[in-house]
Amino acid sequence: MKRGTLKSRLAPVALLAGLLLALPGAPLRAAELDAEQQARYQTLINELRCLVCQNQTIADSNAPLAADLRQQVETQIRAGRSDAEIKRYLTDRYGDFVLYRPPFKAKTWLLWGGPFVVLLIALGVALRFVRARRAAPAATAVDAAALRQVLADEAGDDARRPPENRS
Template identity: 55%
Template sequence: MIGRMRILGPTLLIMALLLIPLLLIAPSGAADEPLEFLSAQEEQRFNRLIEELRCLVCQNQNLKDSDAPLAKDLRLQVLEQMRAGNDDAAVKQFLVERYGDFVLYRPPVQSNTYLLWLGPVFLLLLGGAIVYRTVRRHRDGDPDREGVQ
């Protein structure tokens, strides 16, 4: 047991030493985007905004999650717009003017999105009505069903 420890010891040490360069490399990737915030409040607001904006390159990701270079540029634009004193609506409007409503993860309620917003409610009502009718028919004793039993 002790003999094995003696061999393991130096091996572990060498392995640990080999890992040191990795430590030196790793942080440089993260430092690729040195966004510095003036306050925790600003950071919070920034994070909330980029969560609600879509990355145009990888369209199922928001600006916060995306690694695409364009997402990085757009995050920078968002921060600049915030620092220019624009409120949330104005920051979003800045991107909508360039990329359309598509950049908004939460689409606005307007004539061409009624189906999107009200469709699920309609389907829920429709499904509810079908369930209600089916259940009632079973309870009242549907002739077809009674035949099966």
């Protein structure tokens, strides 16, 4: 029974996977590169942003410009250019925006540092909150005898007596 439900749950996933695999993909393997170059090619195209469809890498995108950029990366790898040189070539023309991991510099400090700034602020707020709670006045001193009396009254029938009538 359990196997059946699992199977039926996985069926749509399998179907989707099948459909995705059947999609005609862009030529993501550069034909004339050796294994090492192929690995570099894959890394690079997965780190470069397509400028037309801005939330996709040039590996993911089917836009003609992405195809041109992939072609460019392949050509330059074959010409023996290093990864850094290829990235330079593209940032010289399209700016740091083409890189999914832009370098840390004056213009991008907020991008890289922002999350940590927010984290620091959050920590600060949390610390203040905890301190404020600690500093809150402790329970006022209670007369042990009076407390015992109240508890006894609560337990007893005379709990309902108006307080001014207590001893």
